[in-house]
Amino acid sequence: MKSAGRLAATVAIAGVLSLVACGTDDNITSGASAAAAQGPTPGGLSGTINAAGSSAQANAMAEWKKAFQSSNPGVSVNYQPSGSGAGIQAFIQGTVAFAGSDSALNDEKGEPAQADARCATGKAINLPMVTGPVAVVYNLPGVDGLQLSPKTLAGVFNSEITKWDDPAVKADNPDAQLPSTAIQAFHRSDESGTSDNFTKFLKATSDWPYEAAKAWPAEARGQGAKGSDGIAAAVRGTEGAIGYVELSFAENSQLQKAKVANGSGEFVELTPESAGKTVEAAEIVGSGNDLKLKIDYATDAPGAYPIVLVTYEITCEKGLPAADADLVRSFLTYTASDAGQQALSGLGYAPLPDGLVGKVRAAVDAIS
Incomplete structure (x- = not known):
């Protein structure tokens, strides 16, 4: 009772x-x-x-x-x-x-x-x-609708791709006029579940050489900013910048969002609906009232945006x-x-x- x-x-x-x-x-x-x-x-x-x-x-x-x-x-x-x-x-x-x-x-x-x-x-x-979709946000005046594959994202955030007109970025965007601007990649400086999910995505879908973790790997270098609001502010204030934040912070900061390729190679625009298709297929791996989920970051479901987190x-x-x-x-x-x-x-x-x-x-x- x-x-x-x-x-x-x-x-x-x-x-x-x-x-x-x-x-x-x-x-x-x-x-x-x-x-x-x-x-x-x-x-x-x-x-x-x-x-x-x-x-x-x-x-x-x-x-x-x-x-x-x-x-x-x-x-x-x-x-x-x-x-x-x-x-x-x-x-x-x-x-x-x-x-x-x-x-x-x-x-x-x-x-x-x-x-x-x-x-x-x-x-x-x-x-x-x-359900908090993770947006890949960028500041590149004159370039709309940027498309990025997991392999390219891994190269960018591992400091291997350093210019926006790199052949890998061009291959993802054959019709875009890409400048030679230097890429400024921003990551979370604090331990973050967003970093954990973003690196889980990179690990599952590319040749990302580091283990997924809440703490950003020091070997990947790049520039750190604290909190989702810190990343959003850094990208907004830096031409050539790229970072990862939840959709709500991307929209509140009016940042451009890249389309990201899922497991089928389809470049998908981030919307609540496209992210929901990935979460809907998640497997519950906890027991009883523990509802821990396993997300398939390499999903090939049509129209599914693959970088999502569940808080x-x-x-x-x-x-x-x-x-x-x-x-x-x-x-x-x-x-x-x-x-x-x-x-x-x-x-x-x-x-x-x-x-x-x-x-x-x-x-x-x-x-x-």
Whole structure:
């Protein structure tokens, strides 16, 4: 039987729908409650949710925070976009109730065991929440619709291709007038799930010689900038620059986005729909309520944009203090709701596929 605190939290999550979106589908995915699909209603929740991590989802968090706090004025959502690596460490150390990360907890680094130890009476779970397509952005006046293959991207970001009129870039863009401008390749200077996913893509689709990791390989050189906003600002302010950021940051900064070749060789424009085709085919490799995904970066699905990341909210299935558990469950119930997911579309993200979001709602409901 649910505790009084959990009942109060459940009442508090029945409908920000009118604040964020209208006309949502009344059909609820199997395994999710009507409240989970609709979002929160004004309730008696109070307290502070401390969280940190992925800067890729910073814009989503800002929107979610505004809507959730509007319906729950007694709650303060404090999210620090410190980067995925820092967020995971803060969660493991117990200073935040959940972490946002563009990569699931890393087995090779022992992160699942460390996170489980923090949870004490339960285990840590990876909850996919935001589909954040990774844009390859560039600043090259006079060149629109740039096309780049994975092999060319690997050469650019490994400092092997240094001019925009290099034969490899010309081969991808036979009809473009490419200048001899020097390429200025920008990467994340902080540990980043975006870097992890971008290098996973390069490793899976090209001759990228380094292991995929949150930390950019020093051997690849290039120029570093902190955070997604730092990369966007650096590319915007540097002629000849190229970098990688989430779609939301590319659009907010009005940067040009390159078309990227998928596994079939098709150059695909980045849109929420083209990125969604890659996420939809992802395999769940976690167990139980741990919904860790395996993405096929070499997908050959027609019209699929291959560089995508899924930001996870990482928290304890069981083991948070009761007050924190109620607040985290309530907030994540909203973010996974129809209203919460629909709010992403106008921010440069893509909603979770229908089949996956139902599993996320069920996992969130199990938090205690």
